[in-house]
Amino acid sequence: MKKELPEKYYLAHFKELITFIDTQCRHLLEQKHVDFINKVNRLTEQGQCMLARIYSRKPLLVAITTLNYNEIDSPALALEELKTAQLISHPNYTDYQHVLAHLTKPVLLALLAPFDIQPSIKKSVTKAQLVAQTCDFFATKPEHLTCLYNQFVINNRFAVYEYFEFLYIGRLSTGDINHQNSFVLRDLGLRTTRENHTVSLARFDTREEAQSNYALNRYRMAFKSAQSDDEYQALAIELINQPAEGTLAVNLKNKLLLRLHQQLKKYNIELCFTLLNACENSAEATELQIREQYRQGNKEWVKIQLETIIEDPLTDDLLYFADDFLMRKFNKQTRSRLSAMLADTQCVIEIDEVYRNDVEQGVTEHYTQQGLTVFYTENTLWQSLFGLVFWRELYIDTPTPPCNEFDMFPQSLRTDCFYHTQHQKIEALLANWQTPDDLLKHVCKSAARYFEQANGLFRWHSELLRPLEVLILNSSLAALKSHLKNMTMRFMQLKDGYPDLMVLNGNKLHFEEVKAPGDKLRRNQLTTIDCLKNNGFNVHIAAVKWVNDPNRIYSVVDIETTGSLKGGNRITEIGIVKMQHGKVIDTWSTLINPQMRIPKFIVSLTGINDAMVATAPRFTEIAETLLNKLKGTIFVAHNVNFDYGFIRKECEMAGIHFKMPKLCTVVESRKAFPGLKSYSLGNLSAHFDLNLTSHHRALADASATAELLLLIKKFN
Incomplete structure (x- = not known):
C-alpha cells in the first residue's frame, strides 16, 4: 500500500534536522549557527x-504568491514573523539581476514596454x-524595479x-535538497x-574538520x-590554499586538485604542477607528476x-607503476608487466564469437x-564475504559507527582505519577459526542474523x-584469513579488481580473469591478483x-503476450524452432496460462483467447522444459529483446x-539487406516469400524467423 505523507511533513523533517544539529553537533557550530537555532525555536509553528x-526551494528568490499552503493559515503573518526574526528579507536594488532572471518572458517584455525599446x-x-538585455537596460535605473522587490x-x-x-548528510548536492x-x-x-x-551521531570530531570538509564540498559544487x-x-588558485583537516577532507581535496589538473593541463602547465604538488599522500598525483616531468625531459x-x-x-x-616505468624508460624493457602478463598467459580459450557481448558467459x-x-x-x-565476516565490527561494535540511518558504507573503511582502530578484535576473530567449517558457520550465522539489513558493501539475494x-x-x-586481514588493513585498495570467475574442478578451486582480444589488464586488477596469489590462491x-563454431545450435523463439510491456503483461504462447547446420532439428510450442485476462485487441491480433489458455500450464510449470530446450543454444528472435x-x-x-x-x-x-522500407517480420516475409502461415x-x-535466419546466413 502506498504511504501518504502527513500535511506538515516538511515541518517534521525541518525539526528533525534542527534537533539533530542542536543535540549532536553543538561542538561544530559557530555563534551564528546557535543564534539561528534559537530564533527558529522561538518561532510559532506557523512561522x-x-x-x-x-x-525546501532551490532558487535564491521565492515568489510570495507561491507560498500558499494548507497548513499555513495566514502566509502574510508567517512571513512577517520571519522578517521580524530577521530570518528572511526582501531583495533590494542590489539584487535586481536575480529578480529579473526570475521573471517570465511576458513579464520582462511588460517591464520594458513603457520605455519604447521593444x-x-x-x-x-x-x-x-x-x-x-533587460539587466543591461535597468543597470542604471534599478529604482524602476522597486515594485517588484516586495513580491519576493x-x-x-x-x-x-x-x-x-551538510553535517547530517556529509556532502552537498546539486540535485534535490539533501536531507529533505x-x-x-x-x-x-x-x-x-x-x-x-536509534541515535544519529555527529560525523566530525572538531569544528575545524567539519568546516574544512564543508568548504571543500562548496569547491566541489563550484x-x-x-x-x-x-x-x-x-x-x-583558491583551492590550493584551502586547509584540509582529516582524512576525508584530504581525499576530497586531492580529488578536486586532480580534476582541476585534468581540466587545465593544456591551459596552464605551471599551475598544473602546483596542483599536483598540493596533493597530500596521493599516489595518483605522484604518478602524474612523474609522467609530466618525464615529458618535460x-x-x-x-x-x-x-x-x-x-x-x-x-x-x-604506485609500486607497480614505479617498477614498470623504471624498467621501460630506463632499462629498455619493451613491455609493461600488465601487457606481459596478458601476452604470456598459458590459458587460451577458444570461445564462439556469439559471446562477444558477454565474454564471461562464453x-x-x-x-x-x-x-x-x-x-x-x-x-x-569478496565484498560479501568481508561484510558478513566483519559485520559486527563494521556496523555495531565499532568506535566509528555509521552516523545516521542513511549511512551505508562504514566510515572506518572509507578512511582505511578499520584495522588500526579494531586490530585486537580482528585478530581475535581470525584466530577463533580453526577449520573452514568454523568460518562458514560464522558467515552463515551472520547472514541469518543480519539478513536484508541495508549496507554499502553488498546486496542480499537468495544465492x-x-x-x-x-x-x-x-x-x-x-x-x-590472510586475505581477509589484508582487506581490513587496506580495504580501499582491495575492494575491487577481483577476477571475473571462480571455477571449481572437483575440489580444486581457482579464480579466472577473462580477457577478450583488445582487453587490457588494469593496474588495480594486478594489485588484487598479486594479493590473492601471495595469500595462496590460484x-x-x-x-x-574468438572462433566461429560450425556446430552452433540456434533456438529461434517467438512469444505471444497479453501486451507489449513486460512489467504488467504475461506470456500466452511460446514457440521454438531449433536449427543446426542450416536444418531444423526440433520444434516445440505451448500455450501458457497468463493468469490474467487477454485484452480484446490482443485476441483479435493473435487469435488466442481466455478459453484457449484456461487449461494451459502456467509458466512455472513449463519453465524447466523450456530451459532444457534452450540450454547450450543461441537465443534468436525477431526483435530479440x-x-x-x-x-x-517470467523466470x-x-x-x-x-x-x-x-x-x-x-x-x-x-546489415544483410540495407535499404528496405520495413524490417517487420510480416514485411520481410512478403518481400522474401517466407512461409508465414499464421x-x-x-x-x-518462429518458423518464418528461422527461414529468415537462413537467408541472412547465406548473404553473410
Whole structure:
C-alpha cells in the first residue's frame, strides 16, 4: 500500500534536522549557527512551517504568491514573523539581476514596454538573451524595479541551513535538497535505511574538520558549475590554499586538485604542477607528476623519484607503476608487466564469437560443458564475504559507527582505519577459526542474523551463500584469513579488481580473469591478483580467442503476450524452432496460462483467447522444459529483446536466473539487406516469400524467423 505523507511533513523533517544539529553537533557550530537555532525555536509553528517551505526551494528568490499552503493559515503573518526574526528579507536594488532572471518572458517584455525599446527585441529572443538585455537596460535605473522587490523573499538557506544539511548528510548536492529528499523517500518507504538505528551521531570530531570538509564540498559544487578555463583557474588558485583537516577532507581535496589538473593541463602547465604538488599522500598525483616531468625531459629527477618509491611505496599500485616505468624508460624493457602478463598467459580459450557481448558467459559455458562448476564472482564474492565476516565490527561494535540511518558504507573503511582502530578484535576473530567449517558457520550465522539489513558493501539475494560456501570449503583457511586481514588493513585498495570467475574442478578451486582480444589488464586488477596469489590462491588470466563454431545450435523463439510491456503483461504462447547446420532439428510450442485476462485487441491480433489458455500450464510449470530446450543454444528472435526480456522476467518471477547469448534477426536483416522500407517480420516475409502461415502465432512466427535466419546466413 502506498504511504501518504502527513500535511506538515516538511515541518517534521525541518525539526528533525534542527534537533539533530542542536543535540549532536553543538561542538561544530559557530555563534551564528546557535543564534539561528534559537530564533527558529522561538518561532510559532506557523512561522516554522513557512521557513521550512522556503528552505525546501532551490532558487535564491521565492515568489510570495507561491507560498500558499494548507497548513499555513495566514502566509502574510508567517512571513512577517520571519522578517521580524530577521530570518528572511526582501531583495533590494542590489539584487535586481536575480529578480529579473526570475521573471517570465511576458513579464520582462511588460517591464520594458513603457520605455519604447521593444522594437529592438527580436521575437525569437531566448529567455536568457532577454534577461541579459533587460539587466543591461535597468543597470542604471534599478529604482524602476522597486515594485517588484516586495513580491519576493530571499531564500538565504545557504547562509546557515546548508551547513546543517551538510553535517547530517556529509556532502552537498546539486540535485534535490539533501536531507529533505532523503526523509521524504524514507517516509514513503522508497529509500532503504539501516534497521535498528536509534541515535544519529555527529560525523566530525572538531569544528575545524567539519568546516574544512564543508568548504571543500562548496569547491566541489563550484567545480561542477564552472564553464570556462578562467573559472577553473581561479578555482584552482583558491583551492590550493584551502586547509584540509582529516582524512576525508584530504581525499576530497586531492580529488578536486586532480580534476582541476585534468581540466587545465593544456591551459596552464605551471599551475598544473602546483596542483599536483598540493596533493597530500596521493599516489595518483605522484604518478602524474612523474609522467609530466618525464615529458618535460627531467629524466634524472624522475629516476630518483622512481627509486625512492620502490624503496618506500605509498601503495602497491604506485609500486607497480614505479617498477614498470623504471624498467621501460630506463632499462629498455619493451613491455609493461600488465601487457606481459596478458601476452604470456598459458590459458587460451577458444570461445564462439556469439559471446562477444558477454565474454564471461562464453567462458562459463565452456567450463560448464566440461563438467566444472563456475560462479561469476568478480568483486561481489569478496565484498560479501568481508561484510558478513566483519559485520559486527563494521556496523555495531565499532568506535566509528555509521552516523545516521542513511549511512551505508562504514566510515572506518572509507578512511582505511578499520584495522588500526579494531586490530585486537580482528585478530581475535581470525584466530577463533580453526577449520573452514568454523568460518562458514560464522558467515552463515551472520547472514541469518543480519539478513536484508541495508549496507554499502553488498546486496542480499537468495544465492548469496552458495559461492561463499564453495570458496570457504575449497580454499586454504590460512589463505582466507590472510586475505581477509589484508582487506581490513587496506580495504580501499582491495575492494575491487577481483577476477571475473571462480571455477571449481572437483575440489580444486581457482579464480579466472577473462580477457577478450583488445582487453587490457588494469593496474588495480594486478594489485588484487598479486594479493590473492601471495595469500595462496590460484589465479589464472584467460585469454579468449574468438572462433566461429560450425556446430552452433540456434533456438529461434517467438512469444505471444497479453501486451507489449513486460512489467504488467504475461506470456500466452511460446514457440521454438531449433536449427543446426542450416536444418531444423526440433520444434516445440505451448500455450501458457497468463493468469490474467487477454485484452480484446490482443485476441483479435493473435487469435488466442481466455478459453484457449484456461487449461494451459502456467509458466512455472513449463519453465524447466523450456530451459532444457534452450540450454547450450543461441537465443534468436525477431526483435530479440522483446522475447528474451519477457522470458527473463517470467523466470525472475519464478526465482530462476536466465541468461544466454542472443541474436536479433531485425539487426542482422538491416546489415544483410540495407535499404528496405520495413524490417517487420510480416514485411520481410512478403518481400522474401517466407512461409508465414499464421502471423502472430508463436510457432508460425518462429518458423518464418528461422527461414529468415537462413537467408541472412547465406548473404553473410
